Amino acid sequence: MTSLAWLIPAALFLGGLGLAAFMWSLKSRQFEDLDGAAWRALDDAPPRERSTVRAADRTS
Amino acid sequence: MGEALKRVTSTPTDAATNDAGPAIDTVVLAVPSMHCGLCIAHVERSLQELPGVLDARANLSTRRVRITYERGRVEPDDFKTALDKRGFETTELGDASEPAHAAEARDLLQRLAVAGFAAMNVMLLSVSVWSGGASGDMDHAMRTLFHWLSAGIALPAVAYAGQPFFRSAARGLRARQLNMDVPISLGVILATGMSLIQTIRGQEHVFFDAAVMLLAFLLLGRYLDQTMRTRAAGAAANLLRVRAPTATLIALDGTTTRVPVEALGAGQCVIVAAGERQPADGIVVSGTSAADESVLTGETLPRTLTPGTAVHAGTINLLAPLTVRVTAPHDKSLIAEIAQLMTAAEQHRGHYVRLADRAAKLYAPAVHVLGFLTLSGWLLAGQGWEQALLAAIAVLIITCPCALALAVPAVQVAASSRLFENGVLVKAPDGLERLAEIDTVVFDKTGTLTMGEPQLVNSGEISDDDLALAASLAQQSRHPYSRAIVAAAKARGLSVPARHRVVEQPGLGLEDIHDERRVRLGSRAWTGGPDSSAAGQDTAVWLAEGDRRPVLFRFEDALRPDARETVARLRQAGFAVELLSGDREEAVARAADATGIRAAYSARDPAQKIAHLEDLKSAGRKALMVGDGLNDAPALAAAHASLSPATAADISQTASDAVFQTRSVAAVTDLLATSRAAQRLAVQNFWIAIVYNLLFVPLAMAGLVTPLIAALAMSFSSITVVANALRLKKRNLRLEK
Numbered sequence: 001m002t003s004l005a006w007l008i009p010a011a012l013f014l015g016g017l018g019l020a021a022f023m024w025s026l027k028s029r030q031f032e033d034l035d036g037a038a039w040r041a042l043d044d045a046p047p048r049e050r051s052t053v054r055a056a057d058r059t060s
Numbered sequence: 061m062g063e064a065l066k067r068v069t070s071t072p073t074d075a076a077t078n079d080a081g082p083a084i085d086t087v088v089l090a091v092p093s094m095h096c097g098l099c100i101a102h103v104e105r106s107l108q109e110l111p112g113v114l115d116a117r118a119n120l121s122t123r124r125v126r127i128t129y130e131r132g133r134v135e136p137d138d139f140k141t142a143l144d145k146r147g148f149e150t151t152e153l154g155d156a157s158e159p160a161h162a163a164e165a166r167d168l169l170q171r172l173a174v175a176g177f178a179a180m181n182v183m184l185l186s187v188s189v190w191s192g193g194a195s196g197d198m199d200h201a202m203r204t205l206f207h208w209l210s211a212g213i214a215l216p217a218v219a220y221a222g223q224p225f226f227r228s229a230a231r232g233l234r235a236r237q238l239n240m241d242v243p244i245s246l247g248v249i250l251a252t253g254m255s256l257i258q259t260i261r262g263q264e265h266v267f268f269d270a271a272v273m274l275l276a277f278l279l280l281g282r283y284l285d286q287t288m289r290t291r292a293a294g295a296a297a298n299l300l301r302v303r304a305p306t307a308t309l310i311a312l313d314g315t316t317t318r319v320p321v322e323a324l325g326a327g328q329c330v331i332v333a334a335g336e337r338q339p340a341d342g343i344v345v346s347g348t349s350a351a352d353e354s355v356l357t358g359e360t361l362p363r364t365l366t367p368g369t370a371v372h373a374g375t376i377n378l379l380a381p382l383t384v385r386v387t388a389p390h391d392k393s394l395i396a397e398i399a400q401l402m403t404a405a406e407q408h409r410g411h412y413v414r415l416a417d418r419a420a421k422l423y424a425p426a427v428h429v430l431g432f433l434t435l436s437g438w439l440l441a442g443q444g445w446e447q448a449l450l451a452a453i454a455v456l457i458i459t460c461p462c463a464l465a466l467a468v469p470a471v472q473v474a475a476s477s478r479l480f481e482n483g484v485l486v487k488a489p490d491g492l493e494r495l496a497e498i499d500t501v502v503f504d505k506t507g508t509l510t511m512g513e514p515q516l517v518n519s520g521e522i523s524d525d526d527l528a529l530a531a532s533l534a535q536q537s538r539h540p541y542s543r544a545i546v547a548a549a550k551a552r553g554l555s556v557p558a559r560h561r562v563v564e565q566p567g568l569g570l571e572d573i574h575d576e577r578r579v580r581l582g583s584r585a586w587t588g589g590p591d592s593s594a595a596g597q598d599t600a601v602w603l604a605e606g607d608r609r610p611v612l613f614r615f616e617d618a619l620r621p622d623a624r625e626t627v628a629r630l631r632q633a634g635f636a637v638e639l640l641s642g643d644r645e646e647a648v649a650r651a652a653d654a655t656g657i658r659a660a661y662s663a664r665d666p667a668q669k670i671a672h673l674e675d676l677k678s679a680g681r682k683a684l685m686v687g688d689g690l691n692d693a694p695a696l697a698a699a700h701a702s703l704s705p706a707t708a709a710d711i712s713q714t715a716s717d718a719v720f721q722t723r724s725v726a727a728v729t730d731l732l733a734t735s736r737a738a739q740r741l742a743v744q745n746f747w748i749a750i751v752y753n754l755l756f757v758p759l760a761m762a763g764l765v766t767p768l769i770a771a772l773a774m775s776f777s778s779i780t781v782v783a784n785a786l787r788l789k790k791r792n793l794r795l796e797k
Contacts, residue, residue, distance in 0.1 A: 008209065012181060019177045026170060036120030039097025045105075 083131040084114065089139060090124050090151040099148070106142045110134050122294050162294075165286040171221040172283050175276040178217030179269070182210045183771070186269040190768050193264070200262065207259040207266050214268035218252050221275045224282065240420035240465065243427045247456035248274060254453050265450065270457050270770045277778045278465050285469040288476050289489055307339030308332075310383070321373075322390045329385050332377045335538060340373050340386045341393040347382035348566035350539065351375050354506060356394065356690055361514075361599070362539060364567040374690060374709075378538050379566045395711075398666055398690055402715055405670055405698035414490050415742060416468045427459045434761045451763040457770050458760045459753055466778055467745035470785035475738035478789055482730055483721040491717035494701040495731060496739035497682045501630055502673070502699065504687035505641035505651050507707060509623050509725060512688065514540050514599070514615035516548040526611045528554045530603045533570040533581045536562040541601055541615055542570070545581075569601060577606035617647075619654055620725045627655045629729050633795045636681070640669055642691050669695035686728060688712055703731060733795040734788075741788055745781045752777040 025031065094103055100118045103125055107116035112133030118125040127139055143150050185206045192198025225241045225248070232239035248271050255266035306318045308331040316331060321339045324330065329345060332338055338351075350362035353375045362378055365371065371384055373393040390396065431452045438448030476486045486492055503509050519527070531549035534542035535556060549556055562572050569582015580587045581603050589602035589610040602610040630637050639660040641648045652660035661672065673695055676683045685692070685699035688708035693715045696702035702716040713719055720727035756773045759765050765773075 008185075011184065012213075015177055015181055019173060022173050023170065026166065026173075031166075031169075033119040033121045036097075036100055036118065039100060039120065042097050043101055045101065 084128060085131045086126060086128050087136050087139070088124055088126050089136075089143070091118070091143065091148050092123050092151070093148055094118060094120065094123050094125075102146050103143065103148060106146050107139060110138060110142055113139075124294075161286060161290045165283065165290050168224065168279060168283040168286055171224065172276065172279040174217055175221035175272055175279055178213050178221070179272045179276045181213050182269045182272055185210045185213075186767065186771070203264070204259070204262050207255075207268075210266065210268040211256055211259050214252060214272050215256070217272050218248060218275065221272070221279060222248055225275075225278065238420075238424040238428070240416070240424060243424050243456065244274070244278060244460055244465075246428075247271075247453070247460045250449075250453050251457055254449060265767055267453065267457060267767050267770065270767060270774065273771060273774060274457070274460055277774070281466040281469045284473045285489075288469075288473050291480075324386050325389055326386055329383055332371075332382045332384055334377060334380055336377055338371050338373050338375050338377060338384065340384075340390060341388040342371055342384040342386045344369050344371060345383045345385050347380055349377055349379040349382050350566060352378055352540070354512060354689065366567070379564055395690065398693060399711060401666055401670070401694040402697045402711065405694045414468075415493055415739075415746075416464070419464060419746060423464065427456065430459065430757060430761070431455045437761070438763065447763065451761065454760040454763070454765040454770060455757060458756045458765060458773060460774070464746065464749045466781050467749060467785075468742050470782045471738050471742045471745065471788065474741075474785045474788040475734050479718075479731065479734055482727070484727050484731055485719045485721070486717065486731075487719065488717040491701065492735045492738050493742075494682075494717065495684065495735035498635070498684040498701055498732060500636040500638065500676060500681045500683040501728065501732075502638045502640050502676070502683050502685050502695075503627075503657070504685075504689065504692050504695075505639060505643050505648055506617060507688035508620075508686050508692075508705065509639070509651055509655060510617040510619050511723075512617065512707065514544050515618040516544050516613060517616045517618075518612065518614040519548050519552075522611060522613065524552065524554055526603060527552065528556055529579065529605065530581050530611075530613065531556040532559050533562055533572060533579060535559075537564055537570055539564075541613070542581075544615055545613060578604075579606075580604045619651070621723060623725050624655045626724075626726050626729055627657055629795060630732075631656075633729075633732075635732075640664055640672055640685075640695070642666075642669075642689070666691050666694045670698045673698045684728075684732070685716075686725075687716075703728065729795050730793075733793040736795075737788055737793050741785055745784055748780055748784065749777055 030037075091099075091103060094100065100120060103118045104116045107113055107125065107127055110129075112130045113127060114130065115128040116125055127136075129139075140150050189198065189203055189206050192203065222245070225244050228239065229241040229245040232242055251267040251271040255268050255271070258264075258266050307321050307324055308316050309319045309324070310316055310329045310331060324340045330339055330342070334349070344365050344367050346367055347365075348367075349365045351365050351371060352362050353372065356372055356375060363369075365377070365382065370387075371377075371382075372395070373390075374395045434455045435448050435452040438451050439445065472492055475492055479486060488494075506512050516522075522530075527545070527549050531546050531554065534545040536542075536559065546556070559572055562570055564570050565582070565586075567583075568586040569580055571582070572579045582601055584590075584600070584602055587602040587604035587610050589604070589612065599616065600612055600614045602612055604610040627637050637657050637659070639648060639652050639655075639657045641651075641660075641662055642664055643662060645662040648660050648662035652658070664672065669692065673683055673685065677700070682700040685696050685702045686704070687693075687696055687702070688704050690709045690711055692704070693709070693711045696704065696712055696715040701718075703718045703720065704712045704716040706713070706719050706721040708716075708719070718731060720731070752773060756765065756769070759769065
């Protein structure tokens with residue numbers, strides 16, 4: 001029965017980790033464009049420069 | 061045009077806006093034709109290449125692109141030009157902020173995630189308690205520990221995930237109404253509170269699992285409902301075209317300025333370029349052109365404009381620039397009057413009570429009465445209040461309209477995604493339910509039963525050479541007939557020679573004055589066509605080349621593909637079909653004849669159309685209005701349900717419950733068949749939920765429902781209801797009344 005003492009907290013922690021990951025992906029708008037993400041993986045062009053990305057982040 | 065665009069200025073946290081640095085703005089454009097990965101790359105690159113653009117991010121799901129840019133270095137008009145060059149048509153959406161319903165959907169998803177997490181973990185503990193109780197090897201201390209753990213997970217989850225229901229219930233109670241959220245909130249709060257007391261006292265039965273699972277299922281229903289609405293509203297907004305928000309005003313000193321149309325007053329003069337929409341009602345002062353007034357009258361043939369003729373706001377100036385003296389300010393124009401008529405008609409239609417709300421009206425009081433009877437019954441039987449309260453809570457949990465709350469949204473999501481795949485967008489939340497009650501279909505003619513653009517009908521009588529010659533002139537013009545000739549030449553695969561010296565004579569036709577032999581394409585009198593009334597003068601043009609006998613080109617506004625078949629299928633299924641048009645009598649009679657509609661009404665203005673629909677309503681008929689023009693908008697709002705093509709005027713699309721994007725009008729039968737099937741399934745779902753209740757409520761009243769039975773009953777009823785709704789996606793639907 002002592003195994004419960006750490007099994008239950010471990011289960012809750014892992015579940016909580018999943019929940020936190022989901023919340024994070026929701027907040028960072030990863031669910032807004034499910035169709036586009038599939039296509040972007042096929043884009044061979046180099047990623048945009050970091051400075052433009054940062055400038056955009058500031059405004060959103 | 062740039063000054064009329066609404067922009068969202070960046071947040072004040074951005075230091076650049078406060079200092080002398082460039083101001084950063086965000087704008088959202090709809091790009092409906094974006095549909096693959098290559099399109100994303102094209103759209104984003106062509107925008108990022110512009111100087112001053114900081115970021116451009118395309119969203120393929122919503123077909124929109126969000127652009128962050130430095131104001132002053134680049135303007136929104138430049139984005140449109142850049143995308144136009146790449147062949148992407150764009151629509152300005154103005155407000156870059158997230159629409160309220162999208163934010164709400166995200167909020168619901170977040171609460172659903174919390175409720176789902178809590179439900180899974182509490183269930184894990186509950187299953188242990190149940191199996192431990194059954195096998196008898198779980199002692200009292202361990203069970204209490206598990207109950208405390210469940211309480212620790214369930215209490216915060218209920219407090220967070222239950223908020224939408226608690227708030228709605230509070231709103232309902234303040235308005236002295238029992239909505240479905242009242243028994244839900246009561247059940248959840250009582251179950252959680254009672255379970256907490258039971259846990260403190262170390263008792264056997266706690267309902268934490270039922271409370272959180274209930275919330276998870278209910279939130280799923282809400283979330284489905286909300287996403288469906290968000291998607292439909294977003295797609296519908298993308299379809300709306302931009303109106304002419306500004307006009308070129310001639311000032312007293314002769315200079316011109318762009319001003320918003322709202323600022324125009326009677327007596328001022330404006331310049332209207334060829335291809336532009338008229339900014340206001342007025343009278344032509346100088347210039348000769350033709351007007352496309354189909355948006356107002358439903359009449360496809362252009363009207364000749366000469367000095368002295370009246371023009372209306374919203375109509376298109378086709379051929380040449382005009383100077384127009386404004387006769388009525390913006391809010392007194394014909395369009396504004398039609399908009400007022402529409403608002404009035406909408407109010408007159410009144411509030412439609414949805415199926416779920418009607419069910420809630422009967423259901424909510426019944427649940428409360430049952431709960432109260434159980435409580436008083438047990439108290440009268442001499443049992444303690446604790447036993448009585450437990451039984452009453454069990455009744456509330458069992459009857460909690462979990463399946464009921466999923467019954468309608470699950471069906472509607474299945475129905476609208478089925479329709480979405482077929483090119484029909486359902487916009488109104490209660491649209492499907494109203495569509496299911498329709499027994500009469502009223503069609504507008506122009507742009508609805510017909511394509512709304514003339515097509516060459518006697519192309520069999522015209523030789524390839526003549527058609528190519530006519531097309532070489534016609535490709536220089538925007539006139540609907542010219543476009544029809546070019547389309548006919550393209551359809552035959554003819555190569556059309558280029559001409560550079562074509563002159564368009566407004567009201568007469570096209571002429572190449574530099575050719576050695578004079579070539580003219582235009583009206584009979586101008587080209588010297590033979591005088592025969594049979595040719596139908598206003599629906600024909602003649603091609604004259606040198607001394608040769610002029611060649612006749614006849615046009616007709618062609619019917620949409622399978623218009624006749626659709627009407628036949630509607631009638632076969634028992635629907636009454638009518639034609640209600642603003643067009644001339646002979647044109648309407650011809651269309652009625654071609655489609656097989658017997659009840660045809662012609663030359664009706666917007667007010668008369670409303671009156672006709674009111675007559676149908678007072679005769680007890682439920683009419684579906686299918687129309688596209690501005691003149692149909694009030695009728696669309698007044699009808700029991702309404703549908704318009706994606707080519708319709710903005711105001712009509714706004715007024716209608718659904719929009720179809722297909723060329724074929726068969727969308728009508730599709731829509732009616734699906735909405736009817738959806739309604740049948742929704743009612744079936746209600747019956748399933750009721751049968752579950754009939755089975756379990758007596759058990760609950762007798763105090764025999766353990767937490768295990770409550771959990772099983774709830775999950776099974778919800779899953780059955782969702783599975784039943786999904787049948788809609790698979791089935792081959794037949795329209796029947």
